[in-house]
Amino acid sequence: MSEGACTVCGAPGVAGGPCPYCRTGSPVFSLGGLAAVTRRDASTLDALLPTLAVALEEALPGQVRVERGGGPFRRDAAVRRLQVQVGDHLFGIDRSGRRTDTTIVLKVRGIELKRGQPPVPVWLDRLADSLARHSASGVDVAPGLHRLIRD
DSSP: OOEEEBTTTOOEEETTSBOTTTOOOOBBOOHHHHHHHHHHOTTHHHHHHHHHHHHHHHHSTTSEEEEETTOTTOTTSOEEEEEEEETTEEEEEEEETTEEEEEEEEEETTEEEEEEOOOHHHHHHHHHHHHHHHHHTTOOOOHHHHHHHOO
């Protein structure tokens, strides 16, 4: 599995699992690690998508919309739809049964200029690239964003 750093103590650990050092229950997570894992085994997306949703909600408050199964207050429930607005790009992932659909939409001043439907690992890579550019742009970003995009 891909290595990442704990979001609490910074210790190395397995992506998507609890920290083996501080035992805070904080997931060790990076988008690059998730993309690598889903390239090897697409079924891992089911287990890691809720973690991704929570991490993005914390890193990008107000820019992430998540639809979960089992009611609106269950943060650990299965994620049905995730949408992330980063600059002019809207990244979306929809889960329906075993089917996963991804979209990347480029909108400028409300006009859709481009729409793509890449495979999940490519979608994750492009989301990570877009978040890295956003983080480096000097825009005021939450500290969690830097931890999320670090490989």
